[in-house]
Amino acid sequence: MKIRDYIKINRIWLISETIIFIIINCILYSSSNINKSFLDIMYMDILILLIMLITFTYGFRKEKKKFTDICKCSENTNNKINDFYLNVFSKILEKENLKHIRIEESLKNNINDFEDYITKWVHDIKINIAVVDLLLEDLEDDESQKIIAQMEQMKFSTNQVLYVTRANNYNLDIKSEEVAVCDEIKKAIKENAGFFINKNIEIILDSEGFNIISDRKWIHYILSQIINNSSKYTNENGQLHVFSKEDSKAFYLHIKDNGIGIPKEDINRIFHKGFTGKNGRTRTKSTGIGLYYAKKMCNNLSIDLKVESEEGEYTEFILSFYKLADYYNVTPMSH
Structure with a gap:
């Protein structure tokens, strides 16, 4: 003291x-x-x-x-005074522990109930979206195409709700398996194809196939979020270039667009929760959540995610999949 x-x-x-x-x-x-x-x-x-x-x-x-x-309690157990202190503190700690366990269980139950509700809501709304898609299938005028574009954005947003809900409890919803990254890139591009078609953005896929040990659905989420972000901030008739590199340490996946870029004052904060930046406030109704959770899941899966950009020139996301990463940090679970 x-x-x-x-x-x-x-x-x-x-x-x-x-x-x-x-x-x-x-x-x-x-x-x-x-x-x-x-x-x-x-x-x-x-x-x-x-x-x-x-x-x-x-x-x-x-x-x-x-x-x-x-x-000195822990050093001299024969001392009656020390034993008294040990008993007192043990009872206090036990009481506090039980109190916190009850609070934790209550919070877990509330979170689980909320997640169940969100999951049900998303599935219900996806049915409504699918019905609207069917009704718009035979329409070809300009107005219907605008509606279809908005429906695509709604599909993407509803899927993100599920991922964000699971991201806060990812260790209970994860499976370690061999993932072909190139296949997941193609799926992510297909999922966002409507956004690229509407803006006539050229996609150049120049990535050699490589496999990693990770969770397939979370890898897909990360790639889809980055590619969707590129579609938002790339101008019409722009270009998205996806390519990969490799060295003795890792596989590197580069997702580069020739869009509006990121201001220097914003680049170090784009992965912060709720951060939208100058571009997010002026061009799109950005929430600042997507990239935050993409970065969060990269950290959880031992993947390094960095961004390089020059305002008005390009934005490049670089994912590093280390060959000697400690994949035991990812809890294997069977579904």
């Missing part, structure tokens, strides 16, 4: 003593019935300070002894 800890514990007492000290001085100085010479007041001050110092020292030594006894 240090003196500053003791001062912190007894700060109210110290404040009260200080106030008393000031009041006594004021009374002594203002009273006309006593000799108010400087020496008399100084003498009184010394007495008061001496008493305060004695009291402070006594209290500190007493508390320090208690603290030392508690610290």
Whole structure:
């Protein structure tokens, strides 16, 4: 135990003593019935300070002894005082532990109920979207095409709801398996094809096939989120280039567009939760959630995700799949 800890514990007492000290001085100085010479007041001050110092020292030594006894509990189990402290603290900790367990169980139940509701809602809304798609299938005018484009965005957004709900509890919904990254890229591009077609964006896929050990659906989510982000911030008649590299340490997947780029002041914050940046506020109704969860899941799966960009020129996401990554961090589960 240090003196500053003791001062912190007894700060109210110290404040009260200080106030008393000031009041006594004021009374002594203002009273006309006593000799108010400087020496008399100084003498009184010394007495008061001496008493305060004695009291402070006594209290500190007493508390320090208690603290030392508690610290020695684990070293001397035969000491009755130490056993008493151990029993007291054990009961306190046990009581607090039970309290926190009950709170945790209540929170888990509430979260599970909410996740069940969200999952049901998403599946219900996807049925409604599918019905609208069927009704729009035979229409070819410009207005119907705009509606179809919005429906595609709704499909993407509803799927993201499911992923975001699961991302907060990913360790209960994960499966380690061999994943062909190139196949997942193709699926992610297909999932976002409507966005690229509407803007006439050229896609160049120049990625050699490589396999990793990870969770397939989360890899798909990460790739789909990055590719969707590129479709938002690439202008009409733009280009998306997907290619891969390899060295002795890792496979590197590059997803590069020639879109509007990211301002220098925003690039270090694009993975922050809720951050939309200048582009998100001016061009799209961005929520700042997609890339945050993509980065979060990359961290959970031992994948490195970085971004390089130059405003008005390009944006490039680089995913590093390390060959010697500790995949035991990913909890294998069977479905």
